[in-house]
Amino acid sequence: MWGSAVGACVAALLAAAPAHAFENPERTPAMSSTLAARSPLIGTARAGKRIVAVGLRGHIVYSDDEGKSWRQASVPVSTDLVAVSFPTAQQGWAVGHGGIVIHSVDGGATWTKQMDGERFSALAVSYYGKLQQTNASPETKRALNQAQTLATDGSTRALLDVYFDSETSGFVVGTFNRIYRTEDGGNTWTPWMERSGNPRELHFYSIRGENGRVLLTGEQGMVWQLDVTRTHFEPIQTPYKGTLFGSVLSGADIFVFGMRGSLFHSADSGRTWEKVKVPSEAGITGGMALGPGRMLLVNQAGTVLYTGDDGKSFETVKLPHPMAYYGVGDAPDGNIALAGSRGVRVEALPEADRAATRGAN
Template identity: 45%
Template sequence: MFSFKFVAVGLALMVGNANAEPMVDVLDLPAQHSELAVRSPLLDVAQAGPRLVAVGQRGHILYSDDNGKSWAQASVPVSSDLTAVQFPTPAQGWAVGHDGVVLHSSDGGATWVKQLDGRQLGRLMQDYYSARPDAGQWLDEGKRIEAEGADKPFLDVWFDDESNGFVVGAFNLIFRTRDGGRSWEPWMDRTDNPSSYHLNAIAGDGQHLFIAGEQGLLLRLDDSGERFQALTSPYEGSYFGISVQPGLALAHGLRGHAFRSTDGGLSWTPVNTGLNASITASTRDASAHLYLFSQTGQALVSGDNGASFTAVDIGPPVPVYGALVSPEAGLLLVGARGVSQRPLASAKQE
């Protein structure tokens, strides 16, 4: 099994921990302040109203109130590597990461509290599934996860509003909240994923909610809102992300592969990206242009709703794990070298 975010964080830790002292449980160690955090590996970036928020290794969360010119480090209660962040409102946001961590902020990303971690997941599963006589498999899975400890990562997070959201991760890990994270409900039995493939990304547009994963896994929340059903996938390789907007879903992943659906995921059309490197990030701007970025720093833009892409000159290439475009900040990239701002004036749109 393969997940890009496993590799990205793993490489960073191999470099950063070569001469490390004996480990302290990162779930009990607040993220340490570092002047180098803005240049350390970061895996995702989001907008919280006018504020920018980025997350990455060792629990680092950075925020900027001047469109990326300067960054402050948030107060974070853990040192686990963080993989994704989302703000459904300017104030309310969630971040997820390794060790089963789910963090919540109610002040636009300046301070965070832990809502969930990997030490709780197995017990939550057992409590939930023990009341269901038909869920013996998942009850046993909960016991196994509890015995193995906090080693399962969440890889993405999606909230529809400040109450309703999902977190997804490795080996079919998926939990839902309906009360802003005060309680969590396991959903492992509600995905058409019998091989327990990694759930790498989750995204929605208010009408459809999709999950993209490894080995060509594509899921969509059914009309009842109570199960993720498998879609017919056009590809057997892993997807690392899915961009969703009204009338369009674009799944992207290994070796430059991207596939487009305009009918809610019922059918998919291959998109010629011209890339051989894996596509690791996507974003769109206020003018509905869609951008794709590769792990080697290549950038593409589409002005026709993802039907075709052309190259964007953004300067020297850097590995990209997350991206954001805004009128004020321009193009903001995060990756192995931290935060990078780039111009978009040289985009060639067809």
Template identity: 40%
Template sequence: MLNRKFGYVFLLALLASSAAVGAEYKGPLDVPAKVNTKFAQSNRLTAVAKAGNALVAVGPRGHILVSENSGQSWEQVPVPVSSDLVAVRFVNATHGWAVGHDGVVLHTADAGKSWVKQLDGKQAAAVAEKSFKKAVAEGSEQAKKSQDLVTRFVEEGADKPFLDVLFLNEKEGFVVGAFNNAFRTQDGGKTWEPLFWQIDNPQSYHLYALATHAGELYAAGERGLLLHWDRQRQYFSAITSPYQGSFFGLLDTGKELIAYGLRGNVYATADGAKTWRKIDTPAPDSVVGGALLGAHYALVTVGGRILLNKSDGSGFDVIPASSPMQYASVAAASDHSLVAAGARGVRVETIRDQAIQEK
């Protein structure tokens, strides 16, 4: 009897303790990122972008670092969340957005020195549910077809990551992510609208990348998914894809739109995505990042390769890296240097003048 009574009392104490812990628990959306520049700079970072004369890198635990000397030194800045960040983009020298897990969208108006949260997964679910009910009430057949997707999105909570962000100007922007997760803002991020039923993606493939080319907006994703934003219809229409593997990124070179992804596959189009040409690469591993470099462009791979395109468009040369790592993203620090983010933080790589002149 004593043992049973002790066990019962112990169970009650354990449940009370668990309840107290649960009540005190705060998730990454409620906890600011811890500031430790040395740790953040040397550990995994997932994306880097140019912001005027500055560079901004983002990564796990809400880490954001800023460099104002072409990547020679970095300073971690305060961030209101500790969610893992996946992508960062700037529309001009000061205004930028970072996105990531838990449906987080962050905004800066001072070149990355300070950040505010504009959206998270909880808010996104509430917005999606409200917008869906309104669209159905107005007779949208496309919205009705998305009922299961919207229901799952709302029920599963703030667990859908955004994987890329792109603003066309300071007001209009798009964020895309896992399982067809996509939103648009037309007021600089103050309010957002879901795009679930405005995307030709019936299998709800992941959406990995956004880019503009010749004034048109494109998206790329899982299993060769390529999309074009039809502004008149307010709809992402599917494009015939040259490849059935995943595309992880898009890059506008000015002359062409480059799509890159799984197993070193790179394709280019110069006619509004009507036709694509395959560009051979010396990389068997996935291409995950791209950046313009003067009159050229560079791509990086998960295997630690830096690829510089040849002037005639026929392929790429591998550029030796001073300290290669598993890359995740790349940006131009100058016309002759790149800053890459990856498994061991950020690295600046100088591209020899000769290497560029020989192209």
């Protein structure tokens, strides 16, 4: 099942592709293509001075010259990849359909497979079977029943986002309440489905963190915030009832965004929310904080939206070659990397923000 508006776009692209004999994409390396950097790419991240982008059919590309040229990475799978996280310049993780998790130790040039949906499913059945013997809580029972159902029908669930706050600790999240935690760089994983505060098993679309705070967004306008003391995600209902694709954390502020140009802001850790008006009704698919009061959003209509006043107003950033955008990330020298329907591009920030961020790069 496709997990977001981005997934729907990807599905449409795949439907138009020519048919070939089936090869399991979870066991088939990504094909080399001179057009990889111009094919649909979904997520982007910065690995030191390098820019890395991931997308369809296992394509991963990287640039060491601020997007002037791109090289294709060696990837052991050809499943669609939708998100990537680099906590350090060398160590990175990417996730995608089939429950795939791949790992790089060289800044995204080469990758190895760490996990897939079948192994995650078996892990969940074993973990919750043992946990049920000592902790027969409703949450544990529900997680075990779901894990057994998943294992029985032989299906795997897509992972839709990944977040690592260090080279050892991170989360992967996805459809139907899938969430796993690692503390050893992905060598082992712990299911967190009973800690998700998500009894309806809604899809998780994004996970983001800043300064020890971790936030999930998902279906039906739901947000979940990590209670570090309890190691449990606490559910928060926003005024919105549609899908929230992602969030931007900026100091004490939380912005969440999703379908039909929906953007909501909380200045008090999610206790209260206000709707923010933006000059487009297209689905917002990505966002990033640029510094205090400054933020960028991108959407499926090829619009980049900028605020320099903490979301009170937004202006449209005019770019020379717009496309449907699926993700946005940091790039060196005060630039941004934009992933979308026509690949990945590096563009300049508004001039004031280039000056503010150039020194940090």
